[in-house]
Amino acid sequence: MPRRPAVPTLTTLCLHNLAQHMQSLWAKDYSDNYLDEYQFRFLVGPFNDLACGLVQELLQLLGRSRRLSRAALHLLLLPHLRQLSLRPCPNLANNALGHLIVLRCQGLSVLELGGCGRLSPSVLVDLAEGLPGLSRLGLAHTQANVQVLSAVGSCCRRLRELDVSGCKKVTPRALRHLGYDPVERSPGCPALRVLLARDLEHAGDGDAAAAAAFLLLALPRLEVLAHGATPDALRLLRSGRLGGPEDSEGFPSLQELARGRGAAAEGAPLTLPLRQLEDVEEEALDTVHAVCPQAEEVSVWLGDGPGPSGLRELPGWKRLSRLMLGCSGRHGRALAEVLPLAQGLGARLRALTLHGFGCRDPLSLPALLASCPGLQSFSAELEVPPDPHTRHEPPEEEPPAPPPRWATDLLPRGLPQLQSFSLSLAGPVPAAHGPVLSSTLASLLCRAPQLQTLRLLAVPFPLDSVLEPALPGLRELRELALAESRVSAGAVWQLLGTDGPLRRLDLSRCPDIHRRDYDGFLQAVRKQRLELDITWE
Template sequence: MSPCRDVDSLTSLCLHNIADNMESVWMKDYTDKYMEDYRFMYIEGPFNQIAGPLVQQLIRILGDSRKLSKAGLQLLLQPHLTELSLRPCAGLINNAMAQLVTVRCKFLTSLDLHSCTRIPSASLVSMVERLPRLQKLCLSDTQSDSLVLATIGTSCPRLRELDVSRCKKISASSVLSLAYNVKSGQFCCQALRVLLLQGVRPQGDQWVYALCFLLLALPGLEQLANPSLADAMRLLYLRDLSPSGFPPENFPSLAEVARTRSGRMSKCNEGVRIEDTRTATQDAPLRLKKLEDLGEEDVSILGSLCRGLEEVAISLRNPPESSWSLMQWPNLTLLNLHCPDHPLRSLEDILPSIYPVGHSLRHLSLQNLLWRQEETLPTLLAWCPNLKSFQSHFTVLCHTVSHNALEMPPWLGNPLPLPHLHTFSLLLEGDDPIPNIFKHKLGGFLVSLLKGCPKLESLSLCGVPTLLDTVFETVYGSTQPEPLQKLREVSLCNSNVTQWGASLILRAKNDLKTLDLSHCKDVMCRDFQKLQERTRKDKRNVSITWQ
């Protein structure tokens, strides 16, 4: 049996010890002597000798445990910090504390001010101006406005990631200031790769036009998160670059921005500048690598705008008028297909669309779909040998004729090779009785799967009607090397399993930390107690959930 791995690292123990004694030991002298005069560059003491990541970890520990005070935070703001997240203590951050950050931490490359709502806009401007090395900045749910965005554009040339989600003062017109300086007439923030604009107030078509402007003016964008993104891409696809009433005064038109972008791309490719705005977006394709909540009807037409896509979430509604394929995205590594409401589409419907990118996929999520034929899921996973995680939620809708027990084909038990898979989740629902042949073939599939996943760490089988005792008996009874040695988390919630099947997992050689048997109707209270007794006997620290 593998040794217990629950012992905290020495570093973690030391940090928690400091956190426990912060008020009584580390802050006492500072609070008595220096609390009212904190505008010095740094404080000589233990914290300027600790590596920056450890100081940040200590801030998180204190913030999460509600042990961090203003004095403690002042003590921890050290000049050698390059990354600082004030998210765990957002309630402590006011105008004075924001100024202290700019005085003490001049070399920050990453700053997270999520939910620091007490910092006024003017102070945010001052902070941004004094931190020109920033590469990552989170201002979500703050008082950021157009002036803050304009300052970011002119003062943070190295910025690669910006989050201004849920900022109530940001409008469609204000985001233009991020990418274009009206005073100098120059495009700015050209290093930006990720821009998050979730939860901002929609303003009709103006947001769509503003997103078009950003897509054209920021040529390096790899992710632009906003519900209107698909509409903006559709306008670019249709080359509708002359909307009425846009842009605001002193900003270049979409057509002018498109010509500038095309000219830059042409120079990079040693080509000739193209002045026709109708072809500008074709000659300078978008570099987006991630799209969220893309409509199924837009897959084919929008795919031509960003051939380098790596992550996409596609919403499946009514069957599209024409078929679609993911072939245009050969670099796709993450795919999420889901029905947002009731399950209307089946796994069998979308199977041909996934086949072209099966080998490139690393993460696959199929949510709220129908599952009609038992062989479909094994076929799909066989197409995706490089998967690292698979998550699924199916409503079983199977009309297979039931078979007698003697007619059930034997489980071959051949491993389904998924050598990189570390997470597998299968959630099954359905009101109709599931035929025995479906249950039997599902069990055989699970045996093959578990035999072929040597790196599996997290296993979730919820609502599975197959008797899992037999599955685990077959898997652990094989003559091959001990299976599932990396297993850490197992959930069998509402599945067909007994105390015997659960005990097989507990007795196996693995790194198990949690076992969820919630709503397993064949696991009784006495069974739960036996399982707990086994963990105590084997001196294993496994958390078992049952109800």
């Protein structure tokens, strides 16, 4: 499956040559003569003639190889640059660099400053005011505050995506400046579609729900609001109790905003265009569904209540295609409870993620997968309770050898669009579960030709007889993780001998893989010059 590195293109070779000589030639001259002057200067070099995309690729290359110095970064702040990310080098981002970005790169449409905590709020304000063409701005874990958000709301009229996650100085009331400019009495960020505001220190304050509701009403195109108070804000909007005293800071009331969105004053139905909803509790599903009928991606946390009553709301979302279900209660839920939901969503479900479900009946897993033939991504962390009627076998006793080939008729139609599959098992698996789960995996792998990522984690029964027959058909597999699972060195050698695009192989804590096996794998990879990264502990 692993392949030798592809022959690099001429463009790639040229960029590597530029990266190799940046520090020793052009960056050295710039450091010696201009670095601390911070004037509008450019050192002429081959990078000046690079197209926008190539400049961005050179920056990424220098960042990945840890060769991006302050001087090299200054040299590549060119007027035709359209995208700039400082995530790989937050330590280089100081106030002087912020001023240079405003001075030299006024055509930027994407600016990623996540983690750049040395940039002062005043410089962040200058960036927002000086780069009005931004469509995506990342300010996560920076010093962004109310002044910065006010500048973004009033100046970045084309902004479509904003990330202020983890900003300690961002309060709930400060977020309102993104949706309204109280000085100009005009809407802010009219094009904003995605607002990420996770992990804010004040997300639990009493004003958080009201502030999130304000954003939902003030930003007409908002499709994603990743904020801890979003579910509470939706409950508030559904209740219709939006009255309150006039705001002393000049912001319109929720009631006034609701009237502007076409809702009457006394709690008439209000719908929002949200496409993605996070951390919705089971009992709030009916409320959230009523306010956000167009949701396409939902994550739900289930309690220990009897029966899947709250799950009945989910098939009512006509556009729902990506779903995460997690069990927040102490006792979890049975995987079989998800079957009616999967059958109701049917072929339109593209991604399904499950956390904390119990697989008491091993046939519930293949039944679930068979109900969703259109899946592109599936991930499940399942708890397999021990069978109380079965005596615990001594740990030194080896399980019976599996048959050479498992039955593959549990998923007769397969999952032809599946690209990512992850299964993690917690707890000792009863002996009766092993054959059914093995047959399920064999049936899946033999009928998933588009599979690119496969993770089988902590699987306690041997996987050789499951993997070996399927390997020739997995021609798109790029990542294989078998951490803590039962797989032999022979199966890995067979994997290394087949052709395919495999790039990463995780064998961490596999009980049947030893140090001598790992050393042999690495030697074979080096000898054959394979482009494969193998992890083992």
